[in-house]
Amino acid sequence: ALERPHEIEPDPQGLRGPALVLFAAILALGAALRLDQFTLQVLLDDEWHAVHQILRRGPASLVLELGHADFGIPLALYDWALVQTVGLSETAMRVPMMLCGLATIVLFPLAVAPRIGRAEALAFALLLATSPLLVAFSQVARPYAINVFLGWVAHWAFLRYWEGSVRAGAVYAAASPAVVSIRSGSGSGTGFLIDGDGSIVTNSHVVGDSERV
Numbered sequence: 001a002l003e004r005p006h007e008i009e010p011d012p013q014g015l016r017g018p019a020l021v022l023f024a025a026i027l028a029l030g031a032a033l034r035l036d037q038f039t040l041q042v043l044l045d046d047e048w049h050a051v052h053q054i055l056r057r058g059p060a061s062l063v064l065e066l067g068h069a070d071f072g073i074p075l076a077l078y079d080w081a082l083v084q085t086v087g088l089s090e091t092a093m094r095v096p097m098m099l100c101g102l103a104t105i106v107l108f109p110l111a112v113a114p115r116i117g118r119a120e121a122l123a124f125a126l127l128l129a130t131s132p133l134l135v136a137f138s139q140v141a142r143p144y145a146i147n148v149f150l151g152w153v154a155h156w157a158f159l160r161y162w163e164g165s166v167r168a169g170a171v172y173a174a175a176s177p178a179v180v181s182i183r184s185g186s187g188s189g190t191g192f193l194i195d196g197d198g199s200i201v202t203n204s205h206v207v208g209d210s211e212r213v
Helices: 018-035 047-056 059-064 073-084 090-116 118-130 132-139 144-162 166-178
Strands: 180-184 187-193
Touching (some): 018 090, 018 118, 018 132, 047 073, 073 090, 090 118, 090 132, 090 144, 118 132, 132 144
Antiparallel strands (some): 180 187
């Protein structure tokens, strides 16, 4: 049977005083790394898949007909909405990922500081801010930065739910289906849950002919 995690005495101070100043400097570093040349980038490789789809298909087709193209349904719908409103651009396509990337380096350390202490939270913030992988995730029109952010939200919400918060349980239920990472002999990718039995929808090339996923 599952046991409740041991209670940790919260630190009411959190990131305040000199720690808050250092945290702000770390955030500035992380933001600078992510925003550097952000508006000058062009689409590369898999980022074109969603563009090809929205040029030929409408929103209903994007949701109901997965096909073989590697594109994220929510992001493809967002790109389609851009086409119908303000127009599609490389920068606009990447805005959701950049926002999630920036939210990650701001909210994650603040969330854990009362539990693990100021020094540890600052070290965590620095690792998040300077991670080459997380910087790249924030700058590409693929859902990885969103997955990182929602994965942490789901983790935080489940912990709060386990401690007795019903509202946090609703947040967990909303965030967790969007976070599925898949690895197989054919490659890797992402997917999302569609029912309570754990059925996952992903693109066919991610799984391919692999016997184990």
